[in-house]
Amino acid sequence: MPVTTLDGHAVHVDAEGFLTDPAEWDESLADVLAERIGLTLTDEHRAVLRFLRADFTARGETPTLRRASLGTGIPVKALFGLFPQKPAKKMAYVAGLPKPHGCV
Amino acid sequence: MTHRLVVLGAGTAGTMVVNRLRRRLDPLEWDITVVDRDDAHPYQPGFLFLPFGRLRARDLVRSRHAFVTDGVELVLGEVDRVDPDGRTVTLTDGRRLGYDYLVIATGASPRPDQTPGMLGPQWRRSIFDFYTLDGAQALADALVAFPGGRLVVHIVETPIKCPVAPLEFTFLVDDWLRRRGLRERTELVYVTPLSGAFTQPIASDRLGSMLAERSVTVETDFLVERVDADARTLVSYDEREVPFDLLVTVPLHMGADYVGRSGLGDELNFVPVDRHTQLSTAHRDVFALGDASDIPASKAGSVAHFSVDVFVDNFLEHVAGRPMTRAFDGHANCFVESGAGRGLLIDFNYDTEPLPGRYPLPVGPLSLLKETRANHLGKLAFRWLYWNVLLPGRPMPLPSHMSMVGKSVPATPATAATR
Numbered sequence: 001m002p003v004t005t006l007d008g009h010a011v012h013v014d015a016e017g018f019l020t021d022p023a024e025w026d027e028s029l030a031d032v033l034a035e036r037i038g039l040t041l042t043d044e045h046r047a048v049l050r051f052l053r054a055d056f057t058a059r060g061e062t063p064t065l066r067r068a069s070l071g072t073g074i075p076v077k078a079l080f081g082l083f084p085q086k087p088a089k090k091m092a093y094v095a096g097l098p099k100p101h102g103c104v
Numbered sequence: 105m106t107h108r109l110v111v112l113g114a115g116t117a118g119t120m121v122v123n124r125l126r127r128r129l130d131p132l133e134w135d136i137t138v139v140d141r142d143d144a145h146p147y148q149p150g151f152l153f154l155p156f157g158r159l160r161a162r163d164l165v166r167s168r169h170a171f172v173t174d175g176v177e178l179v180l181g182e183v184d185r186v187d188p189d190g191r192t193v194t195l196t197d198g199r200r201l202g203y204d205y206l207v208i209a210t211g212a213s214p215r216p217d218q219t220p221g222m223l224g225p226q227w228r229r230s231i232f233d234f235y236t237l238d239g240a241q242a243l244a245d246a247l248v249a250f251p252g253g254r255l256v257v258h259i260v261e262t263p264i265k266c267p268v269a270p271l272e273f274t275f276l277v278d279d280w281l282r283r284r285g286l287r288e289r290t291e292l293v294y295v296t297p298l299s300g301a302f303t304q305p306i307a308s309d310r311l312g313s314m315l316a317e318r319s320v321t322v323e324t325d326f327l328v329e330r331v332d333a334d335a336r337t338l339v340s341y342d343e344r345e346v347p348f349d350l351l352v353t354v355p356l357h358m359g360a361d362y363v364g365r366s367g368l369g370d371e372l373n374f375v376p377v378d379r380h381t382q383l384s385t386a387h388r389d390v391f392a393l394g395d396a397s398d399i400p401a402s403k404a405g406s407v408a409h410f411s412v413d414v415f416v417d418n419f420l421e422h423v424a425g426r427p428m429t430r431a432f433d434g435h436a437n438c439f440v441e442s443g444a445g446r447g448l449l450i451d452f453n454y455d456t457e458p459l460p461g462r463y464p465l466p467v468g469p470l471s472l473l474k475e476t477r478a479n480h481l482g483k484l485a486f487r488w489l490y491w492n493v494l495l496p497g498r499p500m501p502l503p504s505h506m507s508m509v510g511k512s513v514p515a516t517p518a519t520a521a522t523r
Contacts, residue, residue: 070371080341
């Protein structure tokens with residue numbers, strides 16, 4: 001896996017730029033990742049990211065959009081507003097988690 | 105002392121499990137009970153053919169009793185609740201079944217009620233599913249009356265049973281429309297929440313090209329918010345609109361409601377389990393097999409079959425107080441009908457995506473990810489194998505673990521960049 005440097009953080013990423021080691025992530029890196037996809041994080045974004053991180057720690061898998069909506073109480077429509085176009089992927093990217101795999 | 109194994113669901117996984125375990129567990133020591141709400145076992149892969157009049161409903165349904173071996177009690181009734189602490193299953197008619205070990209195998213069901221507007225006045229008028237027997241039959245009538253127009257094939261959300269089935273339906277309906285001289289008058293649209301035709305890159309490329317060759321428009325990353333039945337339009341969360349004259353949708357899939365009521369499920373009522381042993385992550389005496397679990401594999405009969413192979417050995421170790429030594433690898437293989445009497449075969453697991461090559465079989469190899477007549481015939485032959493070999497739990501000449509023999513591995517590792 002290639003190593004890249006993001007704003008002074010050396011991190012391992014896959015071909016699409018998703019972090020491959022969730023332990024290399026912290027909240028300051030989230031701002032850097034968000035900026036790379038044109039987002040500026042608000043408290044609401046951060047609440048979503050915290051849920052994603054906690055749920056990943058508990059279950060070992062990136063939560064789906066449905067699960068993130070239920071877990072945070074933020075409607076799916078609002079998640080599309082926070083992370084436009086591809087919210088499940090963008091949330092995972094900014095949270096430093098593997099890309100959610102649409103189950104085969 | 106007698107031990108009690110209760111299996112909920114006498115479908116593909118549940119029937120195989122009781123038949124296999126009855127031969128392996130001493131009848132003097134083990135009572136085996138299997139519960140289902142009715143005595144009609146459908147051959148679900150056959151639903152795909154009903155809309156095209158190529159099979160009849162009566163070809164696809166048999167009595168569950170006929171496939172449950174002697175020495176296993178089949179109880180007909182609806183499960184109300186499982187009490188995992190009291191180790192009791194309660195049925196809606198008040199009957200109670202105590203257990204020492206429980207296997208949840210009640211599958212996944214399409215839930216059109218979960219998408220606003222889907223079950224409105226257009227349901228079964230211009231909106232159809234083909235994942236139920238009556239839905240597939242109703243769609244057959246609608247197709248015969250279809251004069252051409254916008255035909256939209258749609259997936260609400262993954263996971264779904266048989267993830268290739270919507271693609272197969274699209275290929276078959278394209279072929280069917282051509283034969284009836286209606287293809288020129290029909291705009292065929294494939295609407296998916298995925299970023300491509302399929303989840304895995306190489307198969308997604310191949311199947312995506314097959315859609316393009318057939319002039320099917322693909323609308324990706326489409327997460328439906330509601331169906332506007334009056335305007336006959338799908339509306340997504342990001343406010344895209346897809347109008348239709350005839351909508352063939354695959355509704356959201358959920359596990360059984362009693363799973364949720366009993367606190368045993370995730371947000372879709374699928375039971376969280378270890379992906380290699382299928383033991384519940386919450387209870388040491390509960391397993392979930394087939395479509396009912398949350399394993400990241402296809403919800404498909406082949407997965408049920410291969411995982412039951414592994415489960416039966418593991419279960420015997422588990423009840424003897426020993427560690428379970430076999431690990432399910434997520435192995436799936438699926439025939440993919442592509443129309444005009446041809447089909448593809450895909451074979452994959454948790455770690456290896458579907459690859460091209462050859463799939464070795466005792467009767468001669470089949471081609472992987474390639475349209476052939478033999479694959480189509482294999483798919484048709486499978487119905488006989490299902491009733492006569494698979495359900496009775498007779499040995500199939502297929503290894504439960506995926507094999508790399510015959511597969512062509514790409515020179516550079518496939519990335520998801522194509523998605």
